[in-house]
Amino acid sequence: xxxxxxxxxxxxxxxxxxxxxxxxxxxxxxxxxxxxxxxxxxxxxxxxxxxxxxxxxxxxxxxxxxxxxxxxxxxxxxxxxxxxxxxxxxxxxxxxxxxxxxxxxxxxxxxxxxxxxxxxxxxxxxxxxxxxxxxxxxxxxxxxxxxxxxxxxxxxxxxxxxxxxxxxxxxxxxxxxxxxxxxxxxxxxxxxxxxxxxxxxxxxxxxxxxxxxxxxxxxxxxxxxxxxxxxxxxxxxxxxxxxxxxxxxxxxxxxxxxxxxxxxxxxxxxxxxxxxxxxxxxxxxxxxxxxxxxxxxxxxxxxxxxxxxxxxxxxxxxxxxxxxxxxxxxxxxxxxxxxxx
Amino acid sequence: xxxxxxxxxxxxxxxxxxxxxxxxxxxxxxxxxxxxxxxxxxxxxxxxxxxxxxxxxxxxxxxxxxxxxxxxxxxxxxxxxxxxxxxxxxxxxxxxxxxxxxxxxxxxxxxxxxxxxxxxxxxxxxxxxxxxxxxxxxxxxxxxxxxxxxxxxxxxxxxxxxxxxxxxxxxxxxxxxxxxxxxxxxxxxxxxxxxxxxxxxxxxxxxxxxxxxxxxxxxxxxxxxxxxxxxxxxxxxxxxxxxxxxxxxxxxxxxxxxxxxxx
Numbered sequence: 001x002x003x004x005x006x007x008x009x010x011x012x013x014x015x016x017x018x019x020x021x022x023x024x025x026x027x028x029x030x031x032x033x034x035x036x037x038x039x040x041x042x043x044x045x046x047x048x049x050x051x052x053x054x055x056x057x058x059x060x061x062x063x064x065x066x067x068x069x070x071x072x073x074x075x076x077x078x079x080x081x082x083x084x085x086x087x088x089x090x091x092x093x094x095x096x097x098x099x100x101x102x103x104x105x106x107x108x109x110x111x112x113x114x115x116x117x118x119x120x121x122x123x124x125x126x127x128x129x130x131x132x133x134x135x136x137x138x139x140x141x142x143x144x145x146x147x148x149x150x151x152x153x154x155x156x157x158x159x160x161x162x163x164x165x166x167x168x169x170x171x172x173x174x175x176x177x178x179x180x181x182x183x184x185x186x187x188x189x190x191x192x193x194x195x196x197x198x199x200x201x202x203x204x205x206x207x208x209x210x211x212x213x214x215x216x217x218x219x220x221x222x223x224x225x226x227x228x229x230x231x232x233x234x235x236x237x238x239x240x241x242x243x244x245x246x247x248x249x250x251x252x253x254x255x256x257x258x259x260x261x262x263x264x265x266x267x268x269x270x271x272x273x274x275x276x277x278x279x280x281x282x283x284x285x286x287x288x289x290x291x292x293x294x295x296x297x298x299x300x301x302x303x304x305x306x307x308x309x310x311x312x313x314x315x316x317x318x319x320x321x322x323x324x325x326x327x328x329x330x331x332x333x334x335x336x337x338x339x340x341x
Numbered sequence: 342x343x344x345x346x347x348x349x350x351x352x353x354x355x356x357x358x359x360x361x362x363x364x365x366x367x368x369x370x371x372x373x374x375x376x377x378x379x380x381x382x383x384x385x386x387x388x389x390x391x392x393x394x395x396x397x398x399x400x401x402x403x404x405x406x407x408x409x410x411x412x413x414x415x416x417x418x419x420x421x422x423x424x425x426x427x428x429x430x431x432x433x434x435x436x437x438x439x440x441x442x443x444x445x446x447x448x449x450x451x452x453x454x455x456x457x458x459x460x461x462x463x464x465x466x467x468x469x470x471x472x473x474x475x476x477x478x479x480x481x482x483x484x485x486x487x488x489x490x491x492x493x494x495x496x497x498x499x500x501x502x503x504x505x506x507x508x509x510x511x512x513x514x515x516x517x518x519x520x521x522x523x524x525x526x527x528x529x530x531x532x533x534x535x536x537x538x539x540x541x542x543x544x545x546x547x548x549x550x551x552x553x554x555x556x557x558x559x560x561x562x563x564x565x566x567x568x569x570x571x572x573x574x575x576x577x578x579x580x581x582x583x584x585x586x587x588x589x590x591x592x593x594x595x596x597x598x599x600x601x602x603x604x
Contacts, residue, residue, distance in 0.1 A: 228431045237419030237447035282433040
């Protein structure tokens with residue numbers, strides 16, 4: 001049931017995302033033009049000009065695919081981090097993990113190492129290292145006697161996030177050609193955007209996030225048990241330290257892959273796991289795929305808004321997710337009975 | 342099969358350099374129902390965690406069925422030894438059934454779906470602990486006593502021959518206390534399960550356990566039948582509190598508190 005609703009939302013989102021923007025196309029024609037490229041459906045006649053075809057295939061389709069993958073990766077990373085910290089307020093952008101990935105990525109971009117797909121080969125591994133270090137530091141600093149209290153985790157994460165974001169911004173600004181510093185680029189990175197990306201970016205993300213997402217599914221049962229607490233997980237036969245390290249690496253990899261292609265997009269990793277726990281339940285065997293799809297839908301819809309809200313200009317999609325996510329976060333904090341300070 | 346199910350030999354354990362257990366020697370025979378008593382801070386919970394392999398021994402060792410536990414795979418240990426820890430409600434809204442079904446984790450492969458035998462074990466544990474009516478409720482909405490029974494149900498689904506329980510009835514009303522303890526007696530008598538339960542309630546411990554083990558400052562200071570352990574001298578020494586001990590109507594020792602002034 002949840003699956004059907006999510007897939008329907010996915011289809012609607014895809015149609016809107018392909019048709020809305022600076023050049024309006026009908027959703028029908030946009031969808032037909034994509035379907036006509038599917039082998040065996042060549043007889044469909046979408047009736048789009050070749051310029052419109054280019055818009056669909058070289059601009060909007062990769063952008064849609066990227067938004068779906070980034071949103072899905074961030075949402076799954078949020079699910080895993082909440083189980084890892086046994087704390088439903090954990091999320092990559094909130095506890096500084098995205099900022100860590102961002103710092104790693106900016107160092108790689110500015111240092112000009114360019115290998116592999118889309119000249120981006122060095123960025124995801126560097127982002128991964130940054131994300132892993134940030135998570136590890138926040139974890140060590142916020143641990144109090146076998147748990148991570150909400151208050152300590154959030155404050156530690158906020159401080160780490162501020163520090164790492166500032167460092168990333170500094171690297172971006174000072175790393176540019178001093179004669180023509182472009183702060184727009186910094187803004188787009190710090191707020192996160194999926195605009196202007198190519199199929200190369202999509203392939204890169206598909207590789208990293210696809211592998212990490214599939215591996216995360218293999219750990220669904222362990223994540224269930226882990227969210228009951230370390231002692232209980234141990235008593236139920238888990239090798240707790242080994243599982244913790246593995247899922248930490250997977251969450252960091254998912255975050256890093258998303259950040260490497262789109263900058264820091266906030267709150268998707270918080271909102272989506274929460275909503276999906278309500279509609280699909282906390283069992284990770286269902287929660288992970290549900291959050292993956294819903295995260296993609298949320299970000300793709302936010303991206304449609306980002307294109308329309310100030311048309312013909314665009315805003316970074318991270319502004320939209322923060323406008324939606326920050327009030328949601330405040331609501332969750334307000335609703336909690338105890339803050340665990 | 343060796344006669345001893347679970348054994349600690351010269352066990353030293355602690356946290357951050359502070360030693361809590363300083364040389365515990367303890368052997369649980371197969372089919373035994375033992376109670377662990379002792380004042381706050383004597384190391385009862387630490388001993389349970391150490392016996393379950395959760396705390397590494399600084400020296401000494403824990404043997405499960407005669408083999409060093411530290412060298413065994415975690416899953417294998419969890420199939421043979423179930424633990425009911427002191428409860429703390431989880432942060433996520435799993436249903437009672439989902440939490441209890443997690444007790445099957447050591448019996449299931451990574452991608453294996455639950456089999457009929459797994460579902461039967463879950464249904465049986467839900468019924469035995471009187472939480473079947475709560476099966477679809479989120480555990481976050483339960484009272485302490487209800488969740489305590491859920492945790493016991495989860496341990497039962499592990500179907501492990503040895504069970505360690507850390508204050509399993511501390512949050513329960515007297516009706517459910519007796520119900521759970523009599524369930525443990527049945528599991529012990531009818532299925533031959535080996536049980537070690539920590540208890541602060543000396544009367545319940547004396548009433549239901551075959552043997553009591555007294556812990557003081559990280560050492561076993563006495564071990565024997567309830568009549569041998571529940572004595573004025575030992576109880577006053579352990580708890581620094583005056584008591585009157587007589588034979589209760591059940592035939593087991595009965596402890597009446599007299600308070601600190603009565604000495």
